[in-house]
Amino acid sequence: MAQATLTISSKNYSSWSLRGWLLCKMAGLEFEETHVDLHDTDMRQELLLLSPTVRVPRLTHGDVQVWDVTAIAGYLNEMFPKAGLYPKERVARAHCRAISGEMHAGFHNLRSALPMNLRAKHDSFKIFSGARPDVARVVEIWKQCLDTYGGPFLFGTPTMADAMYAPVCTRFRTYSVTLEPQLEAYIDTILAWEPMAEWITAALEEPEEIEELEVEF
Ligand SMILES: N[C@@H](CCC(=O)N[C@@H](CS)C(=O)NCC(=O)O)C(=O)O
Numbered sequence: 175m176a177q178a179t180l181t182i183s184s185k186n187y188s189s190w191s192l193r194g195w196l197l198c199k200m201a202g203l204e205f206e207e208t209h210v211d212l213h214d215t216d217m218r219q220e221l222l223l224l225s226p227t228v229r230v231p232r233l234t235h236g237d238v239q240v241w242d243v244t245a246i247a248g249y250l251n252e253m254f255p256k257a258g259l260y261p262k263e264r265v266a267r268a269h270c271r272a273i274s275g276e277m278h279a280g281f282h283n284l285r286s287a288l289p290m291n292l293r294a295k296h297d298s299f300k301i302f303s304g305a306r307p308d309v310a311r312v313v314e315i316w317k318q319c320l321d322t323y324g325g326p327f328l329f330g331t332p333t334m335a336d337a338m339y340a341p342v343c344t345r346f347r348t349y350s351v352t353l354e355p356q357l358e359a360y361i362d363t364i365l366a367w368e369p370m371a372e373w374i375t376a377a378l379e380e381p382e383e384i385e386e387l388e389v390e391f
Pocket residue numbers: 183187188189190191212228229230231241242243244278
């Protein structure tokens with residue numbers, strides 16, 4: 175099998191790195207991790223040579239270079255069709271792609287108001303009014319999936335959609351966004367999921383802090 179390297183940044187702060195990394199783990203890809211500090215100018219220049227967007231994650235697999243989480247998911251699904259990154263059934267597969275696309279392209283207010291920070295815990299966090307419709311939409315998406323497919327993951331077994339929404343689960347816990355029991359149980363499932371638990375352990379041990387994301391609320 176071709177050699178694979180996934181370029182990521184901080185495990186504490188980088189939600190897109192987490193999504194790409196979960197997809198590689200779910201696919202069963204054996205890969206090495208390369209970490210870049212996106213605030214380091216030399217590293218940014220190096221990354222520019224690898225990933226024209228200067229963004230992570232970015233996957234090298236043999237002679238294939240692929241960046242952007244949706245493209246990485248599509249590639250891994252082609253290479254590892256048995257891994258179940260997308261649901262087997264056509265209607266569910268379309269649904270999975272649609273909600274994954276929603277996360278990929280939207281939820282800007284949620285992302286900026288509640289940045290991922292696994293080491294932080296804010297007990298009385300007031301959600302900015304602009305982010306509340308995003309929270310409501312996440313609730314709607316999760317409820318529809320769990321009611322339709324029966325849980326414990328959004329489409330029963332882990333799929334790309336769980337990788338896309340995993341950082342939202344951590345944000346809801348970081349900023350004490352409490353939801354109804356069915357949705358709290360989904361968050362528990364994600365946080366206890368083996369690859370997720372591995373990522374969280376590493377994030378908690380990571381030394382670097384990004385000052386502007388360590389704000390006091
Ligand atoms: N849509 C992109 C998003 C990637 C992205 O925004 N990554 C962030 C890290 S979480 C990044 O590399 N940011 C670089 C920077 O802010 O300098 C994807 O799917 O991969």
